Amino acid sequence: MKKKHNLSYWLMFVMMTLIAFVSFFPFVWMFLSSFKPQNELLSMPPTFFPENFTIANYTSVFKQMPFGQYYINSLVTAGLNTLVGVISSSLIGYIFAKYDFPFKNAIFLVVLACMMIPYETLMPTVYKLMVGIKWTNSYKVLTIPYFVNIFGIFLMRQFYLDLPDDYLEAAEVDGCSQFEIWARIAMPMANSTTSSLVIFLFMASYNSFMWPLISVDTRKLFTLPVGIASMVWDRGNQYAMLLAAASMIIVPVCILFAFMQRKFIEGMTSGGIKG
Amino acid sequence: MSTVTLKNIKKVYPKSHNDNKHNLKETAEGVLAVDDFNLEIKDNEFIVLVGPSGCGKSTTLRMVAGLEEITGGELYIDDVLMNEVAPKDRDISMVFQNYALYPHMTVRQNMEFPLKVQKKKKEYIDKKVEEAAEILGITEYLDRKPKALSGGQKQRVAIGRAIVREPKVLLMDEPLSNLDAKLRNQMRAEILKLRKRIHTTFIYVTHDQTEAMTLGDRIVIMKDGVVQQIGTPQEVFDNPHNLFVAGFIGTPQMNFYDGRLLEDNGKYTVEIQGMKVALGKEKNERLKANGVVSQDVTVGVRPEHIVLAEGDNVIRSVVDVSEMMGSEVHLHVTANGQESIIIVPTNVIRGRSVMDSGAEVDFSFPEEVVHLFSKETQNNLEY
Known part of the structure; x- marks a missing residue:
């Protein structure tokens, strides 16, 4: 039987389309404009499709700065931070959810309290610490501070809290060690929540600007956001080139999201309450 | 293994x-x-x-x-x-x-x-x-x-x-x-x-x-x-x-009645709602061995061990409801305010009106199916 749609359905439909259009349009604009020469980009009235199609913006991004190096830096650090962040969040969250130890709730409260503090207020302290142990201007400063993520711990704990103990006990009787129970049973069962966390952590690291900006000052270590910003400092407002670089930056995020989209939505909607 | x-x-x-x-x-x-x-x-x-x-x-x-x-x-x-x-x-x-x-x-x-x-x-x-x-x-x-x-x-x-x-x-x-x-x-x-x-x-x-x-x-x-x-x-x-x-064991559940156990020279009789049941040799021996004296007891009888009977030495009851299970009928009866269930083979009651609510039914049971429990400890007096 065909479902009859009422007015609120259509209203919702129009709203959604509008929201999708508003969010998506800047990307289309960015992408199309990256093929326009600078003078066409700034012309009035503006053109929507490029009239003088050129890929010069893309080539000059690579020619005028070590864009490839920035790309590698960003991918390697974000990749590593995501990998370690997911494992640590999952392990720590699992421990908070499934083990009993003295002062567990008090410790968890402290951990949660850390989530409430805005990152900006922590940054000076962390920076001083990094200077003190001479980690600034290295890959270490771009990775290690990202290895533990409190939101990740919280998210994974919520999932594991709802995971029935029977699975874990079955694995224990089947002969698993405590670590194997987590690695072979609990972690794979958290699949959809973990996928959301992968996207979240990757974006957090890949897009972060402030921290790499203050903690690194060698060009060789610049990540993409800092690299693009440096373009503006160096060469003024070369908008066309900027758009070409920006178009390239979003590619990995798009790919990641395309792969994980279904799991991501599943994780966001059913997240902590999955049985 | x-x-x-x-x-x-x-x-x-x-x-x-x-x-x-x-x-x-x-x-x-x-x-x-x-x-x-x-x-x-x-x-x-x-x-x-x-x-x-x-x-x-x-x-x-x-x-x-x-x-x-x-x-x-x-x-x-x-x-x-x-x-x-x-x-x-x-x-x-x-x-x-x-x-x-x-x-x-x-x-x-x-x-x-x-x-x-x-x-x-x-x-x-x-x-x-x-x-x-x-x-x-x-x-x-x-x-x-x-x-x-x-x-x-x-x-x-x-x-x-x-x-x-x-x-x-x-x-x-x-x-x-x-x-x-x-x-x-x-x-x-x-x-x-x-x-x-x-x-x-x-x-x-x-x-x-x-x-x-x-x-x-x-x-x-x-x-x-x-x-x-x-x-x-x-x-x-x-x-x-x-x-x-x-x-706990057995469905329907065992029926329990308040009764009195009387001992006379090593011979035991149990009295339930006016019906007297003289216990047999085995039960007498076991009770005697345990030194059981006259006392109030809880008497247990399984529904399938109860038989419809006639005469004076019976318990008189009234049918509340009856459940037809096919080969047998479960009669829920009340006798002197105590409810019990009687299982009767269907062919026994064929042609009789005992299945109707309000019908009067007399029943009894043989001595070997009687279980005697102490009111005090709830334990079986024979074991």
Whole structure:
């Protein structure tokens, strides 16, 4: 039987389309404009499709700065931070959810309290610490501070809290060690929540600007956001080139999201309450 | 194949734990979930732990599995002390009530899992899994994920996962209670068949006395953490040691009447609502041996042992409702304010009007089916 749609359905439909259009349009604009020469980009009235199609913006991004190096830096650090962040969040969250130890709730409260503090207020302290142990201007400063993520711990704990103990006990009787129970049973069962966390952590690291900006000052270590910003400092407002670089930056995020989209939505909607 | 010995096993939870279970005994250390559990399970025996919820049967099973710490006493499997041994080193496997199949693995992977953890060779694993799948009739589902299976199939897979390892002891925690009635009967028969095909010691937990009676070689009846009686199904049915066991085993439940036991020169008579029943030689001897004197008692008689009777020495009652079950009729009657159930074969009452509500029915019972329980201790006076 065909479902009859009422007015609120259509209203919702129009709203959604509008929201999708508003969010998506800047990307289309960015992408199309990256093929326009600078003078066409700034012309009035503006053109929507490029009239003088050129890929010069893309080539000059690579020619005028070590864009490839920035790309590698960003991918390697974000990749590593995501990998370690997911494992640590999952392990720590699992421990908070499934083990009993003295002062567990008090410790968890402290951990949660850390989530409430805005990152900006922590940054000076962390920076001083990094200077003190001479980690600034290295890959270490771009990775290690990202290895533990409190939101990740919280998210994974919520999932594991709802995971029935029977699975874990079955694995224990089947002969698993405590670590194997987590690695072979609990972690794979958290699949959809973990996928959301992968996207979240990757974006957090890949897009972060402030921290790499203050903690690194060698060009060789610049990540993409800092690299693009440096373009503006160096060469003024070369908008066309900027758009070409920006178009390239979003590619990995798009790919990641395309792969994980279904799991991501599943994780966001059913997240902590999955049985 | 193994023996399991439980010696004075005890489980105490800290006081804050399970506050709702108030009929459990509380001691200085906490709430006593299982108290002084003693049992010797023979090689290849099928033991059923049965009792109402919260009686400590699952806790006992989980202590055998190693999932629950043993507070006091000793647990031996094959004469080796197991108290401090991790579950994975006890060589046991367990079937859970809600199956606990790993949802991210196929049926085959689920069944392979315990062998893979033991790092067995691939050919061996394949052979074992195929064998178990064949025994349980799940060969065609091997490549499915658990969520594509029905409840009965899932339970088979769970049993399969438990038997591939050929464990010393197979533990089952209410494995059939999530299934519907028809499937439960079917699976019960399957478990009986399975038992003939694999040689291992079974410990089975259930709250359903029918399951206990049909499956167990011996059954252990528990209440409030304390063992009430251990025996073969026939023993506990025929000679219940106390009022609880008498009421718990058998459907419909045993009828209980207030009565008075009279002793005269070593001969005992019991009087129930004006009806006198003189006890026979065996009962007289047993009561005498226990030094039982005249006293008020609770008299228990199973519904199937009651007969419709005529004459003076009977109990007079009025029918409330009657249930036609096919070959027999269950009459719910009230006699002097006490309700009881009488099971009458259908052919006996054919043509009589006793099935109508309000009909008057007289009944009695022979002396050998009478169970006598002390009002004070609720124990059977004969044992």
